[in-house]
Amino acid sequence: MLKIYGRVSSINVRKVLWTCDEIGLAYEREDWGAGFRSTKEAEFLALNPKALIPVVVDGDAILTESNAICRYLAAKAGRDDLLPADLARRAEVEAWMDWIVTDHNMAWRYAVQALVRKRADYDNPVEIQKSEAEWNTLMATFDQRLASLPDYLCGAFSLADVPAGLAIHRWLKTPIQRPGLANIMRYYTQLQRRPAFARYAGEAFD
Numbered sequence: 001m002l003k004i005y006g007r008v009s010s011i012n013v014r015k016v017l018w019t020c021d022e023i024g025l026a027y028e029r030e031d032w033g034a035g036f037r038s039t040k041e042a043e044f045l046a047l048n049p050k051a052l053i054p055v056v057v058d059g060d061a062i063l064t065e066s067n068a069i070c071r072y073l074a075a076k077a078g079r080d081d082l083l084p085a086d087l088a089r090r091a092e093v094e095a096w097m098d099w100i101v102t103d104h105n106m107a108w109r110y111a112v113q114a115l116v117r118k119r120a121d122y123d124n125p126v127e128i129q130k131s132e133a134e135w136n137t138l139m140a141t142f143d144q145r146l147a148s149l150p151d152y153l154c155g156a157f158s159l160a161d162v163p164a165g166l167a168i169h170r171w172l173k174t175p176i177q178r179p180g181l182a183n184i185m186r187y188y189t190q191l192q193r194r195p196a197f198a199r200y201a202g203e204a205f206d
């Protein structure tokens, strides 16, 4: 059976869990990472020398990087709806996923470490303000793009919506000043109707 290494509070682990739920995949999960077993333990480093969760083990395959894992799972299950076989449509899905994991991750990092994780070494108010402003600018861009999209990011629900939904959830749960973004909220409300998303976007998670 598929084995997932990582605590469920991790946004990157939840991408994988949400994808498994959408596909209907059974898995075992072990808690690793902050608050649980350290990813610096030799047992974990043997799976992922980067010491980061999630890791997925599927038979002989050892998989790292949440987006790559989600794409692997969808492709293996033959779920063209989640990851299109058509290369142009697939690139569109991947572009959304990559935008979140690159630009959004960079923007929110400081604010999340300071305001959610409350890390003592992230206490510079200027940097918090900068992170918040960059994050809100990206979300405003996202909101504008959503204005012209009917339901989901790439037509029907796809893997593109997984990092995007969790990114919006994180934005809403972080104690920052947020502009009112109606398209983001419409899209988020729609995503919340999916039982698999509702499981990973509750009060318990940032």
Ligand SMILES: N[C@@H](CCC(=O)N[C@@H](CS)C(=O)NCC(=O)O)C(=O)O
Pocket: 010, 011, 012, 013, 032, 033, 034, 039, 051, 052, 053, 054, 064, 065, 066, 067, 101
């Ligand atoms: N690019 C990686 C990032 C993974 C990552 O940053 N994981 C964090 C949790 S979200 C982690 O392992 N933190 C260390 C820990 O929890 O001990 C991915 O998308 O999988």
